[in-house]
Amino acid sequence: MINQNSHWTLMTVCVATLAGVAGCGDNSKSNNAEDQAVVAEESTQPVLGEPVAETSIHLPENDLASVLAEDFGTINSPEPLSGEALYDRHCSGCHNAGLGHPGTMMLEKRGFGDEAPLEQRAELPAEFVKQIVRQGLIEMPPFRSTDITDADLDRLADYLANN
Numbered sequence: 001m002i003n004q005n006s007h008w009t010l011m012t013v014c015v016a017t018l019a020g021v022a023g024c025g026d027n028s029k030s031n032n033a034e035d036q037a038v039v040a041e042e043s044t045q046p047v048l049g050e051p052v053a054e055t056s057i058h059l060p061e062n063d064l065a066s067v068l069a070e071d072f073g074t075i076n077s078p079e080p081l082s083g084e085a086l087y088d089r090h091c092s093g094c095h096n097a098g099l100g101h102p103g104t105m106m107l108e109k110r111g112f113g114d115e116a117p118l119e120q121r122a123e124l125p126a127e128f129v130k131q132i133v134r135q136g137l138i139e140m141p142p143f144r145s146t147d148i149t150d151a152d153l154d155r156l157a158d159y160l161a162n163n
Contacts, residue, residue: 083155083156083157083159083160084159086148086155086156086159087119087160090143090147090148090156091103091118091156095117095118096117096119097116097119097120101117103139103140104118106138106139119160121163124160126154126157126158126161127157129156129160129161130153130157133153133156133157134153
């Protein structure tokens with residue numbers, strides 16, 4: 001943590017540095033309009049006080065918006081994701097079979113054996129899935145309706161119950 005003296009020392013150094021940078025360069029001022037015009041023509045940098053010319057960017061027919069719409073079309077897709085796609089998106093990282101999936105590993109420790117991976121469960125009621133998803137369980141955090149909507153949760157729970 002910065003103490004009060006260090007804070008003021010740092011502020012003083014910053015102000016002194018900025019003042020030094022502002023004072024750099026050629027301080028001679030020319031009142032001659034011709035000299036200023038020549039400098040402005042030769043410089044590729046905008047001159048302070050001079051208006052900057054407006055530029056327009058002309059994109060090809062496949063402009064950025066349409067390219068993004070093609071690439072991310074599924075975001076605003078009127079078709080909802082399937083229960084399997086929702087499982088892949090929200091659950092598979094923790095609940096797929098094998099090592100490195102903490103949800104499956106925890107269920108194996110609790111005695112579920114071959115049925116530890118959620119997609120391999122013989123009986124997994126949809127209402128139970130919804131309750132666990134919304135409330136969480138042990139290490140599994142709860143998922144809010146902003147994480148997964150109620151409609152998506154219904155499809156996900158149905159997929160797991162009927163898989």
